[in-house]
Amino acid sequence: MIGEANHQISISVVDDHRLFRQGLINLIHQVDPNFKVVSQFSNGREILDKLKADNAPDIVVMDMHMPILNGYDTTLELKKTHPDIGILALSMLDDEVTLIKMLKAGVNGYLSKDVEPSELKTAISTIADKGYYYNEYVAGKLVSVIQSPAGIIDPTVELNEQELQFIELSCSEHTYKMIADKMCLSIKTIDGYRAKLFDKLQVKSRVGLVLFALKHKVVSLENLPG
Numbered sequence: 001m002i003g004e005a006n007h008q009i010s011i012s013v014v015d016d017h018r019l020f021r022q023g024l025i026n027l028i029h030q031v032d033p034n035f036k037v038v039s040q041f042s043n044g045r046e047i048l049d050k051l052k053a054d055n056a057p058d059i060v061v062m063d064m065h066m067p068i069l070n071g072y073d074t075t076l077e078l079k080k081t082h083p084d085i086g087i088l089a090l091s092m093l094d095d096e097v098t099l100i101k102m103l104k105a106g107v108n109g110y111l112s113k114d115v116e117p118s119e120l121k122t123a124i125s126t127i128a129d130k131g132y133y134y135n136e137y138v139a140g141k142l143v144s145v146i147q148s149p150a151g152i153i154d155p156t157v158e159l160n161e162q163e164l165q166f167i168e169l170s171c172s173e174h175t176y177k178m179i180a181d182k183m184c185l186s187i188k189t190i191d192g193y194r195a196k197l198f199d200k201l202q203v204k205s206r207v208g209l210v211l212f213a214l215k216h217k218v219v220s221l222e223n224l225p226g
Helices: 018-031 042-051 071-081 095-107 115-130 136-146 159-170 177-181 187-201 206-215
Strands: 008-015 035-041 059-063 088-091 109-112
Touching: 008 018, 008 115, 008 136, 018 115, 035 042, 042 071, 059 071, 059 115, 071 095, 071 136, 071 206, 088 115, 095 109, 095 206, 109 115, 115 206, 159 177, 159 187, 159 206, 177 187, 187 206
Parallel strands: 008 035, 008 059, 059 088, 088 109
Antiparallel strands: none
């Protein structure tokens, strides 16, 4: 597991502002000795062109608003080519539209650019360990959107009992291996459930499953971790 104690977490940083990018790299190295920035890029096109299977990091920390190729489009492409990479989105924009757009694209966490160093450390560690990170800001924005008449996800699908159970467990802190054990299924079968539900609900990540579960009251916001 990436997030095990004393296990180095490899990180790529993507931001078009050189000074901010270098400051962020320095900060990442300072907050945890197990964090290692292995590459840096100035825009989304650059990371897509240069990232290969043998040099893919555990986590990409990425600005959402960049020239040439923005964070949203970059996330969509990265999730196609490197689905196991965790993406931590950074943005100065404080609005629900940006947040939901990024979550639906497949980011694994979302922070404001003025985040405290301690929360940056927590976000990176949690994404590496559990696959996603929620803070109070994200929870509050989700409440606002979910309570709005316009839903963010509105699939007309039918879910069986096992699919609903899988979605509920995906909203917990359990790993997919733990979910497999709880459902008395093999990890291969769970991977199949995950792929099928991603396609069925038109989501690209575990975050998307959580958004579906919240919108359709499969789980309550209070039961989410973090």
